[in-house]
Amino acid sequence: MTRLKITGVYLAALFAVHMLAASSDPKDAVIITSAVDAKGVRHSGSEYRGRPPWLDDYVYGSIMSYPSEERAFFHQGRTVLDLTLDVRTGSVTNIRIIKSSGFPALDESAVKGMAPRRWKPGTWKEIVMPVTFKLSSTPRPPVQFHGDMGHPTGRN
Numbered sequence: 099m100t101r102l103k104i105t106g107v108y109l110a111a112l113f114a115v116h117m118l119a120a121s122s123d124p125k126d127a128v129i130i131t132s133a134v135d136a137k138g139v140r141h142s143g144s145e146y147r148g149r150p151p152w153l154d155d156y157v158y159g160s161i162m163s164y165p166s167e168e169r170a171f172f173h174q175g176r177t178v179l180d181l182t183l184d185v186r187t188g189s190v191t192n193i194r195i196i197k198s199s200g201f202p203a204l205d206e207s208a209v210k211g212m213a214p215r216r217w218k219p220g221t222w223k224e225i226v227m228p229v230t231f232k233l234s235s236t237p238r239p240p241v242q243f244h245g246d247m248g249h250p251t252g253r254n
Contacts, residue, residue, distance in 0.1 A: 130178060134224040136185050152222050157188065159215035164231055165203045174231050175199025177208040181215075181225045188217040196226065204231045 182192035208229035
């Protein structure tokens, strides 16, 4: 049996990528986002200095999920969603994808992540919200493998 010695192998897909949480980042949202208030008037994020009021009226929701398989394949993108809200409760009643990220699993994760969210009751009927999936990499030392089993040793 021949033993192969592999040294200095970089495994970027496994070791060099860190996830930034998938989010509806208010900095990204200002340009893209808009909302229809309880009276039926549409407002654009670009009309406001700083954060639009519907971003401040958000009251409940869980952390968004960035699917691990999508991270492993370095899939990134922005899904833009149109959320229909129940004005009485602030709950999301319908979600429509306006712009796909280009990856169905990211779009599905955005929809699932926004579904349980709530806004201040009596304020908004509809909100257009971007959800951004973004990876950042941090340099890591090389991982070295020795022998048949491919166990990392960390030795030169």
